[in-house]
Amino acid sequence: AKNTIPSDDMYNKFIYMIELMKQFNYDEKRMYENFPFKIKAVIFSSILYIANKYLIKIAEIIEEKDTEEIREWISRCEKNFYKYFFPTGQKLEQKEDGLFYNYDIISKDWIQKKTISSLVPIYTGLIPNEQIPSFLKWILRWSGTEGKNHTAALPSVDVQEPYFKEFTYWRGPVWVNTNWMIYL
Numbered sequence: 001a002k003n004t005i006p007s008d009d010m011y012n013k014f015i016y017m018i019e020l021m022k023q024f025n026y027d028e029k030r031m032y033e034n035f036p037f038k039i040k041a042v043i044f045s046s047i048l049y050i051a052n053k054y055l056i057k058i059a060e061i062i063e064e065k066d067t068e069e070i071r072e073w074i075s076r077c078e079k080n081f082y083k084y085f086f087p088t089g090q091k092l093e094q095k096e097d098g099l100f101y102n103y104d105i106i107s108k109d110w111i112q113k114k115t116i117s118s119l120v121p122i123y124t125g126l127i128p129n130e131q132i133p134s135f136l137k138w139i140l141r142w143s144g145t146e147g148k149n150h151t152a153a154l155p156s157v158d159v160q161e162p163y164f165k166e167f168t169y170w171r172g173p174v175w176v177n178t179n180w181m182i183y184l
Helices: 008-023 028-034 042-061 068-085 120-124 129-142 176-183
Strands: 102-104 109-111
Touching (some): 042 120, 068 102, 120 176
């Protein structure tokens, strides 16, 4: 049977992160100021953007007029989405692979690993309709390539990538929540 749990090295990295958080008494501001790594995650930003849109809808339902702060969050995301998650801030048709990536704030560079996060921006509605075909190309490639994926769902990593891991709970298996976002 293949090993389905992370290696000792990976667990040590988790412990290192926990120890760092303990040093700062889990104070988010202090952790942000002092952590040796900071990643702006495309998937979390996409989810937050949609959540804020729904907060506006909820505010309308309950007739809450004070939505200025939420609208500012939405505006900031719309203004900066390509800047942070699309290498060089180019428009989709100008970039070879047409995917979005996490952004490393410390190194000021993109983490160009093809994961399901690269496709989740389709969920936000921030992608112009004429640029959707490049996403469809990746979705079709990801779903069932080379017999490694036997469902119509998308694995968490492109099966053609060397970091695809068929039997672990990261970088390989299908995640219902991310597939649902792409479906929507």
